[in-house]
Amino acid sequence: MELTRRGFLKTAGAGVAAGMAFGLTSKSPALAAETDRQWKLEGTDEYTNICCYCAGGCGSVCSVRDGELINVEGDPDHPINLGGLCPKGASMFQLRNVVDPETHEVIKNPARVTKPMVRRPGASDWEEISWDQAVSEIARHIKDTRDETFCETSEDAKKFFEDHGYKYGDAETDEDGNPLTVNIAPGLCSLGGSQENSEEEYLILKMVRALGTPAIDNQARV
Ligand code: SF4
Numbered sequence: 001m002e003l004t005r006r007g008f009l010k011t012a013g014a015g016v017a018a019g020m021a022f023g024l025t026s027k028s029p030a031l032a033a034e035t036d037r038q039w040k041l042e043g044t045d046e047y048t049n050i051c052c053y054c055a056g057g058c059g060s061v062c063s064v065r066d067g068e069l070i071n072v073e074g075d076p077d078h079p080i081n082l083g084g085l086c087p088k089g090a091s092m093f094q095l096r097n098v099v100d101p102e103t104h105e106v107i108k109n110p111a112r113v114t115k116p117m118v119r120r121p122g123a124s125d126w127e128e129i130s131w132d133q134a135v136s137e138i139a140r141h142i143k144d145t146r147d148e149t150f151c152e153t154s155e156d157a158k159k160f161f162e163d164h165g166y167k168y169g170d171a172e173t174d175e176d177g178n179p180l181t182v183n184i185a186p187g188l189c190s191l192g193g194s195q196e197n198s199e200e201e202y203l204i205l206k207m208v209r210a211l212g213t214p215a216i217d218n219q220a221r222v
Pocket residue numbers: 051052053054055056057058081084085086087088089090222
């Protein structure tokens with residue numbers, strides 16, 4: 001018998017339909033898949049947490065087994081994100097663990113930085129330092145810079161900016177022509193990060209204003 005293309009499709013379609021009809025009407029038992037594999041979240045304890053990446057404050061659920069992080073996902077009970085996470089938040093697990101590209105095993109992220117590091121002027125390598133050393137070096141830099149650049153009056157500020165190549169115009173004066181008290185440290189600036197929440201930013205703002213920093217900005221992107 002010669003089978004045309006149209007005839008072949010008709011015959012095949014009828015065969016599939018008959019098979020489906022049999023499958024839907026027969027009483028064959030449904031078989032659950034049996035597996036020895038442990039489900040990923042089996043035996044884990046769940047800890048709710050807040051995403052570390054931006055001030056959005058999305059909630060997450062961290063699943064932990066035997067002290068080891070197994071999974072991080074959005075918290076469906078959290079009022080802000082209702083279980084969703086943006087791509088950055090969804091990759092939070094990789095802060096701690098990554099998949100080894102060769103063995104495909106989950107391993108500790110070898111690129112994770114767990115200690116303060118500093119690259120000294122002129123050096124090409126980063127040096128690990130303690131938290132105490134980091135805090136004390138940062139404090140020293142801030143204090144020295146403030147002392148070196150502090151301007152008490154508008155005349156001082158005019159001199160500072162003009163010495164650094166900026167046009168300033170006339171120094172502001174009071175009604176009697178005396179320079180104004182400004183008390184600024186233009187050698188310092190503050191750049192906030194979107195990781196900080198409103199309360200942290202409030203305290204940072206208080207601190208940098210007390211230091212006399214006139215240049216304050218914030219990056220608020222995810
Ligand atoms: S980074 Fe994304 S998941 Fe994390 S808090 Fe911000 S918006 Fe939410």
